[in-house]
Amino acid sequence: MVKKLRYTNALAVLLTVAGLSAPALAGSEDVVVENAWSRASIGVNRPGAAYMTVRNTGEDAVTLTGLATPLAMMPEIHESKTNSDGVSSMAPAGEITIEPGQSVALEPGGLHAMLMKLQEPMTEGENFPLTLTFSDGGKVTVEVPILGIAARGPEG
């Protein structure tokens, strides 16, 4: 009984701390990142790519401004596009605003976290942390599993 109470108190403290730190941010604490995955790389010369769904469960729009990871010196959100002649190209996507209740999918052939200047090879079966930075100063870090080089989605 005492143990249980203590546990409840600890939880209450935690919740209070979380509640206190929340007002500093406007929105990004309501961001949920789901289904993150990436493909293994061959060595470190070729850029890698990571995919995920970024969901805004809050009531304010959030703007994704950048990425950080110890795995790559230059992580950046890029977008692949295929024009009417079937020619595909890729370019930095800039900032991405997600409206309340909406989500943005980073998926093959569209938006993706481009991991340039890899510090080490991306090895199948390992994970790496990827931090998403938002315009309100908030950060969300997600562990991205590294799947096989021929993976087609978060399930492999």
Place this chain on the structure above:
Amino acid sequence: MQRRQLLLYGAAGAGVLGLTLFVGWWRVDGPGAPEPKGQRPLPLSAMEFRLTDHEENEVGPGNLIGRPTMVFFGFTYCPDVCPTTLSDISGWLEELGDEASEMNVVFITVDPERDTVEAMAEYVGYFHPVIRGWTGPEDQIARAAEGFRASFERVPTEGGGYTMNHTAGVFLFDAEGELVTMIDYHEPREFAVPKIRRALTEDVEGAT
């Protein structure tokens, strides 16, 4: 005097009109006409280029005639579109099962500077074993792309590197080397696999 001037203007006007018409013809239908976009690829038998496959064999379009063929362009430093295409194709080939071994499947690089024979060998090794990787001198790759009516372009990136824009669709030919159809980039499997089956059955019809 006035009449003379009128005649002069008239002649000048006719000249301008004639020139305009001539320029128009030259640019639209004449020798100056641009290559129509979305033009059909040549039959494989009409293409001419020499490349090297990932096992160091000398190869060309002639090697592809006799079996149905899938060809696509890409480069191994491409982090998104190319591995997606290769894994899509690997998935289609898995679904085809034994029939997959009756096809030529060729990945031609548009980035021979980085995609050496060794780089291609390592890269294709991660995908379906039927897939072959072809590379070679830039002029031969340009000739190949011209035959397929594919395009590619080197684009510098920040940080001093470069990426390649390129035609991302998959070209599907029958055993005689005639184009059957294109499979668009990232086309769902339920559309892609029947197209490939069509190329495989055209082969059977051609044989009977």
